[in-house]
Amino acid sequence: MGTLAKVTRRTFLFGSVAIAGGAAFGFWKYRQPYENPLSKRLEPSEKTLTPYVIISKDGIKIIAPRAEMGQGSHTSLAALVAEELRVKLSDVSVIHGPASKAYYNAAVMEEAVPFAQVDESSLARNVREFTKVPAKFLGLHITGGSSSIADGFDKMRMAGAVARDTLIEAAAINLRVPASTLTADDGAVTTIDGRRIAYIDLAESLDGIELAKEPMLTPQSEWRVLGQSQDRVDMFGKVTGTAEFGIDVELPEMLFATVRMNPSIGGKMRSFDASKALNERGVESIVELDNGIAVIATNTWYAFNAARKVAIDWQQSDGPQTQKELLNLVLDSFDDDYKDSRFRDDGDCDEGCENAEIISAEYHVPYLAHAAMEPLNATALLKDGHLDIWAGNQWPTLARSKAAEISGLSEDDIEIHTLLMGGGFGRRLEPVYIEQAVKLAMKHEGRPIKLTWTREEDTTHDHYRPLAVARFRGVMGDHIPETIDFETASASVAASQMGERAGIPAVGPDPAIAQSAWDQPYKVPNYRVTAYRAPAAIPVSSWRSVGASQNGFFHESMLDELAHSKGLDPLKMRLDMINHLPSQKVLEAVQAMSNWGSPLPKGTGRGIAYCLSFGVPVAEVIEVVNTDRGIKITKAFAAVDVGVALDPRNIEAQVFGGLNFGLAAAMMGEVTFDKGAAQQSNFHNYNSIRMNQSPDFSIKILENGTRVKGIGEPATPPAAPALANAIFSATGKRIRELPLSKHIKFA
Amino acid sequence: MKITINKIVHDIDVDPNMPLLWVLRDELNIKGPKFGCGISMCGACTVHLNGQPIRSCSYPVSAVSGEVTTIEGLSNPDDDPKSLNAVQQAWLEHQVAQCGYCQSGQIMAATALLQKTPNPTDEQIDAAMSGNLCRCGTYPRIKAAIKSASASISEPTSQNTTEPAVKQGV
Numbered sequence A: 001m002g003t004l005a006k007v008t009r010r011t012f013l014f015g016s017v018a019i020a021g022g023a024a025f026g027f028w029k030y031r032q033p034y035e036n037p038l039s040k041r042l043e044p045s046e047k048t049l050t051p052y053v054i055i056s057k058d059g060i061k062i063i064a065p066r067a068e069m070g071q072g073s074h075t076s077l078a079a080l081v082a083e084e085l086r087v088k089l090s091d092v093s094v095i096h097g098p099a100s101k102a103y104y105n106a107a108v109m110e111e112a113v114p115f116a117q118v119d120e121s122s123l124a125r126n127v128r129e130f131t132k133v134p135a136k137f138l139g140l141h142i143t144g145g146s147s148s149i150a151d152g153f154d155k156m157r158m159a160g161a162v163a164r165d166t167l168i169e170a171a172a173i174n175l176r177v178p179a180s181t182l183t184a185d186d187g188a189v190t191t192i193d194g195r196r197i198a199y200i201d202l203a204e205s206l207d208g209i210e211l212a213k214e215p216m217l218t219p220q221s222e223w224r225v226l227g228q229s230q231d232r233v234d235m236f237g238k239v240t241g242t243a244e245f246g247i248d249v250e251l252p253e254m255l256f257a258t259v260r261m262n263p264s265i266g267g268k269m270r271s272f273d274a275s276k277a278l279n280e281r282g283v284e285s286i287v288e289l290d291n292g293i294a295v296i297a298t299n300t301w302y303a304f305n306a307a308r309k310v311a312i313d314w315q316q317s318d319g320p321q322t323q324k325e326l327l328n329l330v331l332d333s334f335d336d337d338y339k340d341s342r343f344r345d346d347g348d349c350d351e352g353c354e355n356a357e358i359i360s361a362e363y364h365v366p367y368l369a370h371a372a373m374e375p376l377n378a379t380a381l382l383k384d385g386h387l388d389i390w391a392g393n394q395w396p397t398l399a400r401s402k403a404a405e406i407s408g409l410s411e412d413d414i415e416i417h418t419l420l421m422g423g424g425f426g427r428r429l430e431p432v433y434i435e436q437a438v439k440l441a442m443k444h445e446g447r448p449i450k451l452t453w454t455r456e457e458d459t460t461h462d463h464y465r466p467l468a469v470a471r472f473r474g475v476m477g478d479h480i481p482e483t484i485d486f487e488t489a490s491a492s493v494a495a496s497q498m499g500e501r502a503g504i505p506a507v508g509p510d511p512a513i514a515q516s517a518w519d520q521p522y523k524v525p526n527y528r529v530t531a532y533r534a535p536a537a538i539p540v541s542s543w544r545s546v547g548a549s550q551n552g553f554f555h556e557s558m559l560d561e562l563a564h565s566k567g568l569d570p571l572k573m574r575l576d577m578i579n580h581l582p583s584q585k586v587l588e589a590v591q592a593m594s595n596w597g598s599p600l601p602k603g604t605g606r607g608i609a610y611c612l613s614f615g616v617p618v619a620e621v622i623e624v625v626n627t628d629r630g631i632k633i634t635k636a637f638a639a640v641d642v643g644v645a646l647d648p649r650n651i652e653a654q655v656f657g658g659l660n661f662g663l664a665a666a667m668m669g670e671v672t673f674d675k676g677a678a679q680q681s682n683f684h685n686y687n688s689i690r691m692n693q694s695p696d697f698s699i700k701i702l703e704n705g706t707r708v709k710g711i712g713e714p715a716t717p718p719a720a721p722a723l724a725n726a727i728f729s730a731t732g733k734r735i736r737e738l739p740l741s742k743h744i745k746f747a
Numbered sequence B: 001m002k003i004t005i006n007k008i009v010h011d012i013d014v015d016p017n018m019p020l021l022w023v024l025r026d027e028l029n030i031k032g033p034k035f036g037c038g039i040s041m042c043g044a045c046t047v048h049l050n051g052q053p054i055r056s057c058s059y060p061v062s063a064v065s066g067e068v069t070t071i072e073g074l075s076n077p078d079d080d081p082k083s084l085n086a087v088q089q090a091w092l093e094h095q096v097a098q099c100g101y102c103q104s105g106q107i108m109a110a111t112a113l114l115q116k117t118p119n120p121t122d123e124q125i126d127a128a129m130s131g132n133l134c135r136c137g138t139y140p141r142i143k144a145a146i147k148s149a150s151a152s153i154s155e156p157t158s159q160n161t162t163e164p165a166v167k168q169g170v
Helices: A004-009 A014-025 A027-031 A073-085 A122-130 A132-138 A148-175 A199-205 A235-240 A300-308 A323-331 A349-353 A396-407 A432-443 A455-460 A493-501 A547-565 A570-577 A581-593 A648-668 A719-731 B020-027 B086-093 B103-116 B122-129 B139-154 B156-161
Strands: A053-056 A059-063 A092-095 A183-185 A188-190 A196-198 A255-261 A269-273 A283-289 A292-297 A311-314 A339-346 A359-365 A377-383 A386-391 A414-418 A449-452 A468-476 A481-491 A526-534 A604-613 A616-627 A630-641 A696-702 B002-005 B008-011 B046-049 B052-055 B067-069
Touching (some): A235 B103, A255 A283, A269 A283, A283 A432, A323 A468, A323 A481, A349 A526, A396 A414, A432 A449, A547 A719, A604 A719, A648 A696, B046 B103, B086 B103, B122 B139
Parallel strands (some): A386 A414
Antiparallel strands (some): A339 A526, A359 A468, B046 B052
16 A cells, blocks of 8 residues: 555555645645634633734633534543643633634544554555645634544644743743743742742733743653543533533524425425414414525424424425335446545456355445434524624534625635534534524514424435445455455535535545445455545535444445354454554454453353454454343443553443444434435434433554544444444344344344 | 522523423523433433432323432532543543434433442343433443443442543544
């Protein structure tokens, strides 16, 4: 991997056009910082030290510009600043900050380049580094791809260090002593003779002082905050009911709205009759949208109630109408005309399959909804030529540009207030709900409108994890596979989401179609991974772990089948074929933790799966018991390697959380379509794992990796194959289609 | 119509079919109880009616008779974090919440469970809590926190001397 010849064959995804654009701008401009977006937004007593720190006599605010949707990014990003600034995390407040290109995410495009995350060649490193250029020009203020920590690791520490040294300089001037005689500790600057000046008391002395240019970062051996488990900065609000989510915004004179959209995805509305609904109590107005209607009322429930009473003549969409048609689109894409990439082609698979005993199978996974606990919602107020938007969202700069398009206002006249999110999982990248709130605010100028989708609208109008199919042919050697010819097909998330809807150039292959298949550090003599791009008949988007969510299941179920075909221990076989030390270590860790290989009672089974996604190798073992009420998942073991574990307790939470998310989808997650409409609508028919089904967890965090990595997604992909492999071990039944509940009962 | 929430009597004028949740959230600005599904399938809206957990999203306000308690009524955090109830203290200690959206409902369900069954078995915890969905999958910590809270209720003296794990966040 990583040779120049191969790179020239692999054009980049949205990178290619964007990188060309970046080069045209010139590298010198890349070095110039964006303007600090806080400067125009300060209270009179406030001063800003970089776009990440605000200080006043009342306290210190840290701007953690990644969506806090549960993954703990606010705590970990603020901890990076706190380490260098030398303050207690409990002594600062943490906010999302405004939408701004200054908060661009330099790490989010790393996954879009055709280099495996384990590829540390200089070419791979250079190209990864180079993605920071277009990331900056595009100004992607975005949360996704488990990139918040990778992006923030240097950036946030540097912000803390700049703020610290600038405060020391201010103290030096105040005290008329050399800065070199002063130290910073616990929220204060201290002199040689022990006098302390609190940072907040220096706020007023910061005028005219330039930001420190070359601050030193604290060596890891001297860290006091990082590497320690922190109490989350949002925990207190979340156990007292006082945390403010998007849906909790309260404004004077506010009205409440909901929408009803054409159930047939992509279909328009022919006509509607609102006469009955308008007579319902509390209704203020009914607004026509291009694919449905909105009701504005004095209470959200009045809006829900009246929306049901609007008589609507829906136009059927032109697209595929049935689940069978949608599946056929994917099955038919296993064809050269739809070939998207072949990023791995080692040895000669065709020769390897000649005159050999071939094991082959086909695997299927369905569309999935994100089903975040907080239904989509946004509040908008248009007043005096200024638009304010309050919403939980993963991509504030996109929300702002869409709002500008709709309202005709300049982006400077639009303020995005990002609030806590009741889950994201990729769902809140796309601002459809914000666009709708803007349209409603324009109809009721001067009054804030809070739009809340019902759970039913949320489930039936998601942008889904794509339906996907994989086929493989394998030939076993004595200890490891000799030949693997793996093909995977799905719609392209990048093309549908980034290209069609976000308007970012998306050309070339989409590495995510074969994510966590082509890039796995396994050593197989003949090893070929081909991705086919099916048409996106239904809008698809990022769903926690994106392409790894399907390919983890396909690839790791395949390896289990191959191992069992030869009577091999599937964990031992993986150890024999793994070619990456941190990955080997996570496999060995779960082997020990799960007491792998020890005898199990009849009807009990263990399954192993390994997956490297977003640069994080994860190995998981699931233990199940086949009871008379069905399969019971009893234990889950996971070992992960994040390079540097900044907050072990939060990492552990993301591992069992991500694992439960993957188990839920594997067991019961499925969205199907009929007449062009999603057939699942709420938690009664799109259920999730509950406490009585959640296993006991044992988790180990390793630090052998070379780069610091995020852990929001990587624990999800191995969950489904580990479970399916455990079910095979317990029952002898090989299930090749998700959700597993279509084929087996769960207790 | 009069309704008692967290010991305060409110006079409201709404459609009698309006679910209690929307009276709380949109009429009275009591935002702890959350809207998740609207059909009693997720538990995010759980409040207590005379000490019993109910799903306020599906409970018509006209059927409410007696005292309603929401998470805001469990403690007075603005004054003193130590006033948090044993369940909330345990939630802090175990750092349970991730996105946190379901946690008001989880805490109300757990509080009701421990009021009735101070020393629940695993099966009793599962039975009481499985109606409360958490898409972040925080169940292992919810269960651990319930056990901690149960232990602290059994030994009230130790609870009083325990410092809260977190003083004040955002």
